[in-house]
Amino acid sequence: MKRKRKNMLSRTLFYVLLVLILVISLFPFFIMLMTSLKPTNEAISYNPTILPEVVTLQHYQDVFNPALFPFLTYFKNSMIVSFLAAFISVFIGIFGAYAMSKLNFKFKSTMNSAFYTVYMFSGILLVVPLFKIISSLGLYNTRTSIIIVMIVQTLPTSIFMLKSYFDTIPKSIEEAAMIDGLTRVQIIFYITIPLAISGIASVFVYAFMVAWNDYLFASIFVSSSGYFTLTVGLNSLFATPDYVWGRMMAASLLTALPVVIMYALSERFIKKNLVEGGVKG
Template sequence: MASSKKNKISKTIGFYVALVGILGISLFPFFIMLMTSFKSSKEAVATNPTFFPKEWTFKHYVDIFNPDIFPYLAYFKNSLFVSITAALLAVGIGIFGAYALSKLKFKGRITINASFYTVYMFSGILLVVPLFKIISGLGLYDTKTSLIITMIVQTLPTAIFMLKSYFDTIPVDLEEAAMIDGLNRVQIIFHIIIPLSISGIISVFVYAFMIGWNDYLFASIFLSDSANFTLPIGLNALFSTPDYVWGRMMAASLVTALPVVIMYAISEHFIKGDATAGGVKG
């Protein structure tokens, strides 16, 4: 009995030691970025680097919000607009597409379901040429609309696949009872399917938002005017100019990562709350 208790304690200690080690390795680059963002330009590139700044400075954080040095807010607004719009459209279209594949019976449904797995076989680079020809043909090159369309193309298959998995767990009896009460298919989606799948919908929205927020490949191809640049392209442009310094780059990168971190934290809160509420109702 005592030996089994000791083994359990040793396993627990080993687990937490390993967890702390993995977290330390994963977070170490972010720690270096954070410390570098508070260092002076000379100290950031010193021959003998230090973990902590000798003299703390917030100058780099002030500089990135200076339009004469880096139009961060303009790029931030572009990224926010593209990411939120693309995520909302992907979720909106995905809800109806996933409901059709999950609840409706029609010819070819199984083939369409199976085709979603093929999306993971190809990388986004293979879509560049056909999308470029389509975007150019529509006269949308170098517009934020072109980037929104490409983000929807990138995220919609996964959005439909993920939402369908959630919709499959909703009993058909609920829909039959709703139809008896006089609800049509669209009303069922808004009054039953969406409320019961809110955690899945939030997960898909965050996924689509992150893809749009972090995209560099399509933004670098479909955007040429700096007024339309998103943050990944803007950061690359800053890195290629004489105004680039390591501290400023680290500060800009950290601030750019904040929206994703905040959105993930908020979505986790809603997902946990929805799961708890669902358990109580069940």
Template structure:
């Protein structure tokens, strides 16, 4: 009797859990569903006073229009965003690996203070960095260049990247490095042959985080870029609002495609973290 009651309670908890999960997912994904449906609606139906959940007549016109350079230079903005995001993420991860290793393994004066200072980063908004960064970028003659945005994104993501990787490096036994040192490896070789292979999942997570921040950035791109040839996608989408070519369906189509790289990055990182890409380092 007690066992039957226990199974019944467990079944109720399971049903309640999945019901709540489905409800949460529905609420979270509903705006994206509306965006998707709107992107397939005609211009008239998208702004109709009698809204419909699904398009009465499906159309791919908006997706075709955003790839028309005369309407919206999507590919140009996409290339700029990709260059900035990949370069900034790659450099941030590379610098963070060495910085995190130094804070995790080396003993030097001020290490505790530096470690504690990373927590203060979360106390301030990125808007506070605008003025000093603008003065630095202008002084270097880099205003209105993709290089300025890359430097800014590195500054934005590096503290968190170092903090995340240091926490990951702290979990790696130092005995492995001592054994490698006895075998004749120096610090640099230990980092590339021991630390990085064992930390691939953490490194990939940091890269995805940095990529997401750089890809979605609007604040710094709107300040440091003034030439439309250098615009990234968030700025390009904003300019589309101010043009005669602005329609809801076109905006939704452009927004959905803009979000795809981040979704793809998360999918790839999930594959490498859960798949066999990290097994070689653990077994070695």
């Protein structure tokens, strides 16, 4: 009886703490949503209220007004940069991770250890050499420059994370495939990738989120507003006469929405593949 009561108390405490953490984490987003639904005079009132007294969607309409804030242009730039950077990072990372996981070659352990050193340095240390390289190639102020920089930023982590997934694939499966006449490249596409698809999806979402949320490199390597990503565009909104709190909150929520949707879809995809893999196994 005592043990059952103790377990119930522990479980209750766990859920109370979980709800508390969720409330603390989601409260800023709730305030952003409420502010985006308030008229401008109410949002900057000296006697602020949490819930809007008058609900308006004007700020969301203003966000999609190109004369006030070219949201769709910035959204397109962010989507192109994030998707291509994540896809290329994962594609290259698959081959690099496979080599680090399954092949034996000279200096393999040294290269493997080198991935840990990446986490010791801040990304800002790469700004000067990358700027020099990008400028020399004539790619400054283009979306290509941001894509290249985001690949450089995410590739080491992509390889490191994918290697961990590939390490869990038994070598006996590959040996059987080689007996059947498959080459290394065929093994990667027909065996390794399908077995590690949930891990690959996780790495893709990680790389996409890094590129989507990046401000530092996007603000340095692009100077024309036509190539601004959403993060840079939101910051530039502060310096315009069209800046108001409600409009800023609406634009910020819409900027965060694609990442939330992608994370939710990828989580369902990963869970589905894990369940199907367990059933087939």
